[in-house]
Amino acid sequence: MSRPSSPSPSGAMRYGSTIRVDVSSVAFGGDGLGRVDGRVVFIPYTAVGDTVEAKVTEVHARHARAGGTAGIRVITPSLAREVPACQYYTRCGGCQYQHITYEEELRLKTRQVREAFVRIARLPEAEVHVRDIIPSPSAYEYRNRITVHAEGGHVGFRSADGRRLIDIDKCLIATPEVNAQLTALRKRHPQGGHYSLRAADIPRSAFHQANQLLLDRFCDEVVALLPAGTADTPAPRLCLELYSGGGFFTEKLAALGRFQHIWAVEQDERLVRDAVRKKIPGVTLCEGSVEDVAGPLLGSNGADTRAVAASVPLTTAEGAEANAATPPPRLIPAETLLLLDPPREGVSPQALANILRFGFAGIIYISCNPATLARDAAKIAQDYTLRVVQPVDMFPRTAQIECITVWEPKSGTQ
Numbered sequence: 385m386s387r388p389s390s391p392s393p394s395g396a397m398r399y400g401s402t403i404r405v406d407v408s409s410v411a412f413g414g415d416g417l418g419r420v421d422g423r424v425v426f427i428p429y430t431a432v433g434d435t436v437e438a439k440v441t442e443v444h445a446r447h448a449r450a451g452g453t454a455g456i457r458v459i460t461p462s463l464a465r466e467v468p469a470c471q472y473y474t475r476c477g478g479c480q481y482q483h484i485t486y487e488e489e490l491r492l493k494t495r496q497v498r499e500a501f502v503r504i505a506r507l508p509e510a511e512v513h514v515r516d517i518i519p520s521p522s523a524y525e526y527r528n529r530i531t532v533h534a535e536g537g538h539v540g541f542r543s544a545d546g547r548r549l550i551d552i553d554k555c556l557i558a559t560p561e562v563n564a565q566l567t568a569l570r571k572r573h574p575q576g577g578h579y580s581l582r583a584a585d586i587p588r589s590a591f592h593q594a595n596q597l598l599l600d601r602f603c604d605e606v607v608a609l610l611p612a613g614t615a616d617t618p619a620p621r622l623c624l625e626l627y628s629g630g631g632f633f634t635e636k637l638a639a640l641g642r643f644q645h646i647w648a649v650e651q652d653e654r655l656v657r658d659a660v661r662k663k664i665p666g667v668t669l670c671e672g673s674v675e676d677v678a679g680p681l682l683g684s685n686g687a688d689t690r691a692v693a694a695s696v697p698l699t700t701a702e703g704a705e706a707n708a709a710t711p712p713p714r715l716i717p718a719e720t721l722l723l724l725d726p727p728r729e730g731v732s733p734q735a736l737a738n739i740l741r742f743g744f745a746g747i748i749y750i751s752c753n754p755a756t757l758a759r760d761a762a763k764i765a766q767d768y769t770l771r772v773v774q775p776v777d778m779f780p781r782t783a784q785i786e787c788i789t790v791w792e793p794k795s796g797t798q
Contacts, residue, residue, distance in 0.1 A: 397421045399440055403450060404459065407434040412496040412754055414480030414783040420448070427451040428544070429474055431484045432492075433462030452545065464488035469524065470556045477544040479557065479781040486523045490777060493517050493785045497754050497775045504758035507765060517775035517785075518605065521597045526780065527558045528583040528596040532566065535576045539569060557781055559583060559596055589654035591629055595778040602776055602786070603636045609774065609790045610642075611721060611746040620721035620745040622713070624681070625649065626674050627726045630658030631667075633750075637723075638664045645713040649677050674726075675735045681715055682742045717742035724749055730756030736763055743767070747791040752778070754785055761789065769794055 397403060397420060405418035407430045416430030424447040427438050437457045438450035450456070458465075468474075468482035481489040494517045501512040520526055532539055533549055540552035553570065554563050558581075565581040586592050593599055613619030621644045628634050628648035638646055649670040650656050656671045670677045722744040724731065730753065731739070740763065747768055751757035761770065768791035778786040 431462035435460040476550045480783040500754040500758040505761040514773040520780045523780035534574045622720040626724040630655040722747045728753040749789045
């Protein structure tokens, strides 16, 4: 086996050269960070405290990338390192943190969330109150659904660089039930395509929260963070839930009995059908995009909602179609809690601008992407104060981080 080339001297960083890097932090996404020749260098599968040698794969004016498929050589290992449990780790693109202890992963994720609000949202550090991340009961065997790909006789996940399909017979972060489905699928030698493998109690239709072990705790945290109200400021009596999905939070909120009515907006008709099947009382389901539906709903601002019901497709959670003759209760933003759980890309600028024109009694913004959450937080912070950020580790061993944020209106903005 050939020996690695000597590290390039200072100032000689170029594509293909070997550099030595002291890893000082880990960025959101999982790449370790160090500095060489005045550039920030991103190196995947490294840990804080590592000293590594790696081949340079990209060079830019202010940053570079090294390692990846070119590999790294650990000169001095971090004390946080451990042996990855999965035989496919670093080849499969699914996990980013199996080479460090779970305790270190949790520490990194909490810090990454705080940094996102300070660096992206540009909120003063003293105003960013990030609680310790809630851990998953297990870092493995938690996913109740996975999507695998089949092509050329192989079944598995895309490689870390996205160029190849890695043939996989078992996913360590999936539940045994889901892995049993993977085994059965492989035995059928499926035709090329994408296959969604899910636990029996997970709807087949569309999105569903993936960590089977944290579903109840996640909901309970949201409930615990609801505005309690005071003698001077009563708790919100209405709730507007945007990106409501199949009713994951809707069902829990309705069961509390503290909201007179809940409006739930969801674009995916499959998820709306899932919510209807739950037969949740006191809920009006609005099928449509947030961009199209939120404006008409909020535009009433307490006026008679007959015109809204006539222009927006509405369905009660019991499945009865709402109409102009039997409109739902009035939606008054100043008496309404806004709860939104958008996809990874966050809320579109148009929708966010429309939503924030109205003064809500409070906002709970849930996100699985700290970067887009922080981007949207910069706009929300103009009229609302960030009370708390609660990270939840719904995706152990991966770079994803779920967050619950709670906002209250600034004085004079309602």
